[in-house]
Amino acid sequence: MPHLTAPPPLSAQALPAAGVFGQVSDSARRALAGAGHFETLPHGAYLATQGEPHDTLSVLLSGSLHVFVRAHADTLQVASIHPGETVGEMNVLDPQERASADVVVAEPAVVFSINRHAFQQLVQRDPLVGLELVSALGKELCQRLRQASEARLRQTEATRANFRDMDY
Numbered sequence: 001m002p003h004l005t006a007p008p009p010l011s012a013q014a015l016p017a018a019g020v021f022g023q024v025s026d027s028a029r030r031a032l033a034g035a036g037h038f039e040t041l042p043h044g045a046y047l048a049t050q051g052e053p054h055d056t057l058s059v060l061l062s063g064s065l066h067v068f069v070r071a072h073a074d075t076l077q078v079a080s081i082h083p084g085e086t087v088g089e090m091n092v093l094d095p096q097e098r099a100s101a102d103v104v105v106a107e108p109a110v111v112f113s114i115n116r117h118a119f120q121q122l123v124q125r126d127p128l129v130g131l132e133l134v135s136a137l138g139k140e141l142c143q144r145l146r147q148a149s150e151a152r153l154r155q156t157e158a159t160r161a162n163f164r165d166m167d168y
Helices: 019-023 026-035 089-093 116-125 127-165
Strands: 037-041 046-048 056-071 074-081 102-115
Touching (some): 019 127, 026 102, 026 116, 046 056, 056 089, 089 127
Antiparallel strands (some): 046 102, 056 074
């Protein structure tokens, strides 16, 4: 069996100015990195489990994640998360205490995470940094909402077209 070496520990300098971090200053990225932690996760690991307590914002730095929702006996993949994108931001900004979906590592991933308490402390300690971070997260949520609305519109149009094409 080959010997695998662990990647070097990540630091505040490792937060890239891309994705959600592309919208914030270097000082905000350093402050955020200092308040959270980095982890490397293997394929199949769960970052969140639907219905379970969850209070962590995570940003995918490498790899990929899949997001699934379960209802009744069905499981539906609703999203793929790519580097620079976040999960858990809703529970950090609007605490519901429970994960709304399963988030599973699809490809080995490096993730930066910060829990709600540490995020709130950071915002209180430096309101300007907090404003940058909350604004960036808000923009990302708006983008996701617009994409979901467009997808719903396309789905509705396809359903209507199917009904128009039916031979009664």
